Amino acid sequence: MNILIKNGLIVNAGESVRADLYIEEDKIKAVASNITSNADEAIDAEGMYVLPGAIDPHTHISMEAGEITTKDDFKSGTAAAACGGITTILDFPEPAEGETLLDCIERKHKLAQGEAAVDYSFHPSITRSSSELIEEVERAIRDYGTPTFKIYMAYDIRADDLTILKVLQKTAKYGGLVMVHAENHSIIEFMTHKLANEGRTDLRYHPESRPSVAEEEAVSRAIKLAELTGAGLYIVHLSTRDALAKIREARARGVRVFAETCPQYLLLTEEKYELKGFEPAKYIISPPLRTARDNSALWNGIKSGDIQVAATDHCPFDFKGMKDRYGKKDFRKVPNGVPGVETLLMLLHSEGVVKGKISLGKMVEILSTNPARIFGLKEKGALLPGKDADVVVFDPGREFTIDHRKLHMNVDYNPYKGFKITGMPHLVYSRGRLVAKWEGKKMQFVGNPGWGRFVRRSIN
Numbered sequence: 001m002n003i004l005i006k007n008g009l010i011v012n013a014g015e016s017v018r019a020d021l022y023i024e025e026d027k028i029k030a031v032a033s034n035i036t037s038n039a040d041e042a043i044d045a046e047g048m049y050v051l052p053g054a055i056d057p058h059t060h061i062s063m064e065a066g067e068i069t070t071k072d073d074f075k076s077g078t079a080a081a082a083c084g085g086i087t088t089i090l091d092f093p094e095p096a097e098g099e100t101l102l103d104c105i106e107r108k109h110k111l112a113q114g115e116a117a118v119d120y121s122f123h124p125s126i127t128r129s130s131s132e133l134i135e136e137v138e139r140a141i142r143d144y145g146t147p148t149f150k151i152y153m154a155y156d157i158r159a160d161d162l163t164i165l166k167v168l169q170k171t172a173k174y175g176g177l178v179m180v181h182a183e184n185h186s187i188i189e190f191m192t193h194k195l196a197n198e199g200r201t202d203l204r205y206h207p208e209s210r211p212s213v214a215e216e217e218a219v220s221r222a223i224k225l226a227e228l229t230g231a232g233l234y235i236v237h238l239s240t241r242d243a244l245a246k247i248r249e250a251r252a253r254g255v256r257v258f259a260e261t262c263p264q265y266l267l268l269t270e271e272k273y274e275l276k277g278f279e280p281a282k283y284i285i286s287p288p289l290r291t292a293r294d295n296s297a298l299w300n301g302i303k304s305g306d307i308q309v310a311a312t313d314h315c316p317f318d319f320k321g322m323k324d325r326y327g328k329k330d331f332r333k334v335p336n337g338v339p340g341v342e343t344l345l346m347l348l349h350s351e352g353v354v355k356g357k358i359s360l361g362k363m364v365e366i367l368s369t370n371p372a373r374i375f376g377l378k379e380k381g382a383l384l385p386g387k388d389a390d391v392v393v394f395d396p397g398r399e400f401t402i403d404h405r406k407l408h409m410n411v412d413y414n415p416y417k418g419f420k421i422t423g424m425p426h427l428v429y430s431r432g433r434l435v436a437k438w439e440g441k442k443m444q445f446v447g448n449p450g451w452g453r454f455v456r457r458s459i460n
């Protein structure tokens with residue numbers, strides 16, 4: 001099917017132009033003024049933006065966490081993504097005890113095949129300090145098309161510094177990138193024991209158990225390890241001003257370190273932990289929510305280019321039945337994570353572009369162009385001839401109030417409930433196929449499970 005999108009504002013990272021965009025089958029064929037063609041369908045996008053589909057490089061779909069599993073599987077998670085204008089997700093295969101890295105990638109493939117409605121790829125995770133997992137890095141890069149690896153510096157699945165060094169060495173050698181969850185585990189353990197000894201285990205103490213210095217130290221250490229090996233490094237879900245300062249310093253001296261932040265660290269603060277009853281559980285995440293000063297430092301980091309990507313860390317657990325499963329009065333017992341894959345673009349536009357914190361071009365840069373470039377998604381991330389026709393026709397004036405009942409994520413609450421959004425997707429295309437559209441005051445999923453394809457990647 002050939003589609004002509006006429007008269008929209010075509011937004012790429014560098015520039016926006018009023019033009020037409022012509023899609024032939026699954027690819028963008030032309031971007032120019034006054035295209036005349038016999039398209040099967042012509043869309044009038046007057047007054048609308050035409051954006052490259054957003055890429056969310058940080059989701060936890062069907063992630064097992066002890067006895068529970070994140071609520072979105074590939075079917076619901078990618079339908080929600082499509083409704084939010086996200087046309088590619090990158091998820092984390094996490095080897096269980098005794099499972100190999102490659103078997104784990106295969107297992108995740110089986111979960112996604114026939115289910116995903118938008119394209120997807122994987123970052124295998126090194127979930128323990130194991131030479132077997134490290135040995136598999138080369139094949140994951142060469143044979144599996146998954147050259148980006150997640151390493152946790154905290155949690156039970158953390159890897160030690162020696163493991164981090166060895167994986168960095170391999171990614172430098174074979175062409176890959178290490179992504180780190182950077183929090184100092186010992187600081188967290190120390191603070192958690194201290195709080196417990198003082199009887200301070202109520203939910204409000206969650207941020208005190210994971211202080212900003214835990215992140216700053218781990219970011220700083222990860223950078224030093226990367227520097228030693230000459231490898232690139234990507235910091236996931238950056239939350240603090242002080243850790244950002246370490247990244248800025250490292251970049252200034254030429255270290256190839258990238259940083260990602262998320263809407264929760266740009267828009268919410270630790271005041272949420274003072275809410276009554278069990279409400280703070282909705283915001284129990286790691287790293288925790290920080291201060292307004294951190295929020296604004298992160299916006300500035302995006303503006304200055306020190307933060308290159310906005311992702312979601314989509315990790316949905318129901319408020320009832322999951323967040324409360326192990327107890328309601330102890331922060332240590334609440335599963336960590338918030339849902340977010342569907343609200344990324346609307347929040348960045350409404351809270352970022354509309355409120356003057358970032359430009360439209362910068363929004364496209366951090367949601368599409370940079371993740372495509374950093375993660376080796378060569379066919380994605382820009383509205384240019386030859387690229388995949390992952391396209392969002394976006395109505396910048398459309399209003400919407402966030403409420404989980406009007407969204408498609410399979411979870412019973414939303415951390416941004418009540419946020420008044422200005423600007424919503426109108427039509428969302430994945431490789432030329434309509435997968436979501438605005439209808440009846442909300443987005444409707446009109447795609448098909450199984451349409452989404454695995455994207456093999458390579459990094460130079």
Ligand code: URP
Nearest residue numbers: 181285286313315336337
């Ligand atoms: O609290 C969070 N962020 N949960 C998801 C797992 C992770 O650390 O990314």
Ligand code: ZN
Nearest residue numbers: 181236237286
């Ligand atoms: Zn993490």
Ligand code: ZN
Nearest residue numbers: 058060313315
């Ligand atoms: Zn995560």
